[in-house]
Amino acid sequence: MADIEAQNEKESEVVAIFKEANRAVALTFEDVVYKVKLKKAGFCGKIVKTEEKVILKGITGKVLPGEMLALLGPSGSGKTTLLTALGGKLGGLLEGNITYNGKNFSNSMKRNMGFVTQDDVLYPHLTVTETLVFTALLRLESTFTKEEKVMHAESVITQLGLTKCKNNIIGGAFLRGISGGERKRVSIGQEMLINPSLLLLDEPTSGLDSTTAQRIVSTLWELAKGGRTIGMTIHQPSSRLFYMFDKVLLLSEGSPLYFGEGSQVMDYFSNIGYAPAVPMNPADFLLDLANGLSSNSTEIPGTVKQNLVSAYKSKLANKLKSEVQGIDDQPQDGLNDKQVSRWATTWWQQFSVLLRRGVKQRKYDSFSGLKIAQILVVALLSGLLWWQSDVSHVQDQMGLLFFYAGFWGFFPLFQAIFTFPQERSMLEKERSSGMYRLSSYFMSRIVSDLPMELVLPTIFLTITYWMAGLKGTPGNFLHTLFVLLYSVLVSGGLGLAIGALVLNQKSATIMGSVIMLSFLLAGGYYVTHVPSFISWIKYISISQYTYKLLLGSQFKPSDTYSCADGAGGVCLVGDYPPIKQVGLDDQVFGAVALGIMLVGYRLIAYLALMRIGVTKK
Incomplete structure (x- = not known):
């Protein structure tokens, strides 16, 4: 009983502090x-x-x-x-x-000042309490402790009559959640947090x-x-x-x-x-x-x-x-405006809160049953089609490696391409209210997506690699896995850049499809003798560098395969015409090129986002 009274007294003190912060405005x-x-x-x-x-x-x-x-x-x-x-x-x-x-x-x-837009811009998978607590942690001054901010969020929930639904998710168009009136009160509550x-x-x-x-x-x-x-x-x-x-x-x-x-x-x-x-x-x-x-x-x-x-x-x-x-x-x-900093919290506080919020919200989308089923079905089908192909089937193994490059070029691209068009309204709303720095949001987005981007391709490769009978040493497997994950991050960066530049889902999808198809065509598998006037595409092709690195993870120039033309019916892999055209050398150059793209595409995305959500006045 004494603990409950002490808790109530503490909550009253916190509410009083926030009320004192209120200043009348004409x-x-x-x-x-x-x-x-x-x-x-x-x-x-x-x-x-x-x-x-x-x-x-x-x-x-x-x-x-x-x-x-x-x-x-x-x-x-x-x-x-x-x-x-x-x-x-x-x-x-x-x-x-x-x-x-x-x-x-x-x-x-x-x-x-609080500003409530007509449309309730809220994350559908967060609960009412999570929505208001995360907002409180971002918008309230660093002078308040985390516990005080959480208490204040709870008091706003009580004030707006949201206690009965505080543990329910917000919901959306295709996800059942709280009612329309409750959603509106949550939006008002987000602004009420700053009193x-x-x-x-x-x-x-x-x-x-x-x-x-x-x-x-x-x-x-x-x-x-x-x-x-x-x-x-x-x-x-x-x-x-x-x-x-x-x-x-x-x-x-x-x-x-x-x-x-x-x-x-x-x-x-x-x-x-x-x-x-x-x-x-x-x-x-x-x-x-x-x-x-x-x-x-x-x-x-x-x-x-x-x-x-x-x-x-x-x-x-x-x-x-x-x-x-x-x-x-x-x-x-x-x-006094000179005594008020532009941001209520530090960069690190913003980053950590946005990271936790992002993981909670996006884990449902990234690991939805439909996406997991899609990956498993394609992985099993691929493993069966390339079942136990050995080194004598060089062309078949090359086809599997190029399929890796193509499929895991498109999939993360379209995962990432919708990121900023979908979050545009939220970013405009929160940035215009001065909730956080763009850099803290962007870095939290990149970091929170890493485990979600890398888990599914790891599962996919683990299934297909051993079913297809690729080189069974741990070194070769880890080399292939590293190249694949590296490519996934680069393709995701391209998707982020396209989405941030276009900010329209339909237009971004069309642009992403055209760019990735161009990269695939110049990837070195479909066409080995590319005319010189258009061969420059391969130097910016994610698929070409990924394919080259994947070939290097499985083959060495001194490896042999069975053939009718070689001495004793054996030929060098390095002399196999399609492989020779792509080349097994310059692996470091390919890795560096992808590294430049990895950073460059994300930098483009960040610069493109700088035009969103900043008050013009």
Whole structure:
């Protein structure tokens, strides 16, 4: 009993510490304008015309600590764009002034802000507890111990009502897990871990039933009343939800139609001549107005929008600007950006946490029953086809070695090629929040994949090697295994580079297939006399170097085989025409060439990833 009380007391102390870290944030935005350049392509993709489109047209407003702002408007009105700009995540042609306690966006503000995207970007194989604990270990300051971070994650789980499902996996499209509402609360919980003073959410009720949506908005309302500043986009809230919002911003085609108290919105539109003909949900009424629909059926939509924009400019715009400037002129207490490091944790802490998280998540994909069955079936089939072929069957053994080079060129390539396209959303989300360095993520990814990349080819070779009757000495087997694993790592690096450069699964697959097929054709088995004008391909071919090293693992120039032309019916392996063409010499050169590719492809992948997930602003 005493231990339980001590534990509860410790948890209360940790929660108190995190609450003390919270600082109130007054969010203001004045004359926010955002433009994008639209390029029109002509014949063969040639750019023939560039147009500039204005997405946000002078948005002004303020949200104070303890208030909850709802951004309303039809699809395409600019709600998400404005929210992204307020979160400091929007680059490009952004104009206007966005301040947090009178200061511009900074490292300290990034560390004090939570941003929840519309899509719940979560790892499907991790449990709720694992998801939040790993996030806590990465995002919370190094001044907190690991135990304190875990306790804080547990307290957030309790606060958001996730206790019943805390040991359930998140799940995904083809993996059953927690419900949609629970997934959304986990996403909110990831941001709540840092006890943000400013919390921004993009469509937190999208796709949820009314009861679940009510529960989530009620939770956010309680957080706001605790002193936080909360803003969210929401498409069509029920009347119960609408009256929970302190402030409402109504947008139509990027133009503001109203900003002010949620309780005053109906009176405002009634005073300018737009009142609902029948009692209705205020949110539905506002969306009708934003779409240009009014109770006066004779008024065309374009005229309605023009009248609302004019009324906003004459009745609200100047008043809002004076209020915003009044807030900015006040001295505000805030964090000194010079005293806040860019990263909450050290490189090694980030690497170790990401390594553990990566192994937990990817072991299910790498060792799925389907992949293991695929490898075993192909291994057994290969072993039976090449059953106990001896040195007299030189051509057959060469075919098996080239099959090794080809199969274990394609398989790891396509394993790795989907890595970064699939994790792009996660990388963008976590990198934009300043969770970790790109280098720590990349190195943890490389290291965590090593055992998963090497286990299956080792099993494959162990089965086929002895069934096919290749040289049975431990030295020859280990030599062949080393070459095969070396090739697997190089092919995996090529897959990572292609995936990072293209970041589109379909395009990356096509590019990878073309490149690997080119390497195979120039690998020295199908064509031995390659024309000089295209022979350069073999110098960049993974298959060619792998095939050459595999031949060296089984044959020596002095080895003999039975033939009809040699003296006594015996010929030297080194004189066998296909082997002579590839050559058994320059083994070191082949190993060095693959080593350069091993490093080079991963370096290309890292440089390509540097453009992902960094805040442009």
